[in-house]
Amino acid sequence: MKIGILGTGVVGQTIAEKLVQLGHNVMIGTRGKQATLAKTGKDNFGRPPFSEWHKNNFKIEFGTYSETASFGEFLVNATNGIGSIDALKIAGENNLANKVLLDISNPLDFSKGMPPTLTICNTDSLAEQIQRTFPKSKVVKSLNTLTAMLMTNPGLLPEPTNIFLNGNDGNAKEEVKKLLISFGWKEKNIIDMGDITTARGTEQILPIWVRLWGTLQTPMFNFKIVVAAKN
Amino acid sequence: MKIGILGTGVVGQTIAEKLVQLGHNVMIGTRGKQATLAKTGKDNFGRPPFSEWHKNNFKIEFGTYSETASFGEFLVNATNGIGSIDALKIAGENNLANKVLLDISNPLDFSKGMPPTLTICNTDSLAEQIQRTFPKSKVVKSLNTLTAMLMTNPGLLPEPTNIFLNGNDGNAKEEVKKLLISFGWKEKNIIDMGDITTARGTEQILPIWVRLWGTLQTPMFNFKIVVAAKN
Numbered sequence: 001m002k003i004g005i006l007g008t009g010v011v012g013q014t015i016a017e018k019l020v021q022l023g024h025n026v027m028i029g030t031r032g033k034q035a036t037l038a039k040t041g042k043d044n045f046g047r048p049p050f051s052e053w054h055k056n057n058f059k060i061e062f063g064t065y066s067e068t069a070s071f072g073e074f075l076v077n078a079t080n081g082i083g084s085i086d087a088l089k090i091a092g093e094n095n096l097a098n099k100v101l102l103d104i105s106n107p108l109d110f111s112k113g114m115p116p117t118l119t120i121c122n123t124d125s126l127a128e129q130i131q132r133t134f135p136k137s138k139v140v141k142s143l144n145t146l147t148a149m150l151m152t153n154p155g156l157l158p159e160p161t162n163i164f165l166n167g168n169d170g171n172a173k174e175e176v177k178k179l180l181i182s183f184g185w186k187e188k189n190i191i192d193m194g195d196i197t198t199a200r201g202t203e204q205i206l207p208i209w210v211r212l213w214g215t216l217q218t219p220m221f222n223f224k225i226v227v228a229a230k231n
Numbered sequence: 232m233k234i235g236i237l238g239t240g241v242v243g244q245t246i247a248e249k250l251v252q253l254g255h256n257v258m259i260g261t262r263g264k265q266a267t268l269a270k271t272g273k274d275n276f277g278r279p280p281f282s283e284w285h286k287n288n289f290k291i292e293f294g295t296y297s298e299t300a301s302f303g304e305f306l307v308n309a310t311n312g313i314g315s316i317d318a319l320k321i322a323g324e325n326n327l328a329n330k331v332l333l334d335i336s337n338p339l340d341f342s343k344g345m346p347p348t349l350t351i352c353n354t355d356s357l358a359e360q361i362q363r364t365f366p367k368s369k370v371v372k373s374l375n376t377l378t379a380m381l382m383t384n385p386g387l388l389p390e391p392t393n394i395f396l397n398g399n400d401g402n403a404k405e406e407v408k409k410l411l412i413s414f415g416w417k418e419k420n421i422i423d424m425g426d427i428t429t430a431r432g433t434e435q436i437l438p439i440w441v442r443l444w445g446t447l448q449t450p451m452f453n454f455k456i457v458v459a460a461k462n
Binding site: 118121156158161192200201204207208218221222225227228 | 433445457
């Protein structure tokens with residue numbers, strides 16, 4: 001499958017690497033190619049600059065947001081949540097139309113330091129805003145509730161955990177589910193929460209996620225929903 | 232220990248029953264005793280009216296908010312989150328002072344139907360509001376992230392799950408931890424998240440909790456945090 005990933009940060013890179021390993025044709029997209037290639041030094045997570053990563057991952061095509069959205073039959077929003085709507089507008093409404101858009105972004109504002117706050121919450125969610133702004137796209141929120149390395153390697157945890165799906169289009173959720181299964185997620189651990197408004201819940205677990213990261217001193221954790229046996 | 236529980240709903244009743252079983256002297260408090268006793272018919276959860284419950288639990292003393300707060304050396308806020316600040320004011324600042332106040336309430340607004348919204352979130356929490364309003368009390372948020380029956384019977388789930396503590400006073404958190412252990416929680420599964428501002432995270436998992444209740448068709452579940460083994 002031709003997959004376009006918007007966003008060249010740790011999430012975009014991690015998803016892109018996995019998709020190439022799985023045999024997909026992948027393009028990763030950025031706002032400005034020259035600016036992204038010109039970055040030197042490590043990022044906030046201590047990772048090498050994009051140009052170095054791309055040398056080691058030369059099978060992944062590199063494009064603008066627009067080129068990447070046009071290239072992909074299936075799209076992934078891995079941009080910073082604060083800039084996601086803007087990035088998707090640059091990608092172009094027509095390039096996004098009639099495609100599944102897997103939205104991994106979180107509306108986290110780190111500008112006032114730790115802990116971050118949410119720019120959208122409670123009665124709305126970023127996923128809903130994206131779906132409203134691009135009504136022809138089939139937005140499915142998933143994978144936003146855990147660190148990048150675990151998104152594509154759930155088996156790194158000592159026991160199965162859960163991942164959530166939120167979206168209005170049942171077929172689009174099935175496509176995302178297949179992708180998650182190819183990443184190593186077990187079907188029984190993928191919870192379809194319902195329509196896109198259920199993304200309010202999955203986005204609002206980020207505040208406890210961020211605090212757990214501090215408490216546990218590692219981002220390598222995930223939520224498991226333990227349910228009582230039926231009577 | 233003499234324990235005062237503010238709130239006569241399912242959470243207050245469940246906690247009161249457990250505390251009596253554990254040998255504590257318990258009073259459960261309400262805004263208006265006559266009004267609470269006059270209720271007939273089942274509540275929203277299909278439970279019998281308070282008066283019937285109290286006949287079966289006659290060892291539990293029944294008082295006003297003020298009598299209950301005065302009675303308890305250790306207090307539990309099991310009132311409806313929307314009315315908690317008001318209820319605690321009626322209980323009386325002096326009656327709350329210098330005591331641990333275990334806050335189980337959630338700022339959920341069901342007035343516009345399902346799903347409920349939060350009346351406070353993101354940059355504040357109900358627990359913080361309570362702590363600010365009653366600065367002499369030692370507020371510890373806990374148990375608000377699961378259904379009443381599991382609060383006092385965590386062993387009803389097929390595997391250990393987690394419970395959170397949020398509060399500014401380390402000794403108060405230790406007292407609450409001891410109580411949780413007496414309820415059946417294992418010490419290693421009680422996560423001290425830090426100061427009272429971390430209650431933002433635990434209160435904001437209610438939106439996904441409510442949606443999971445719908446998806447799973449049961450409230451009998453809880454979150455388990457699965458962490459990768461250290462390298």
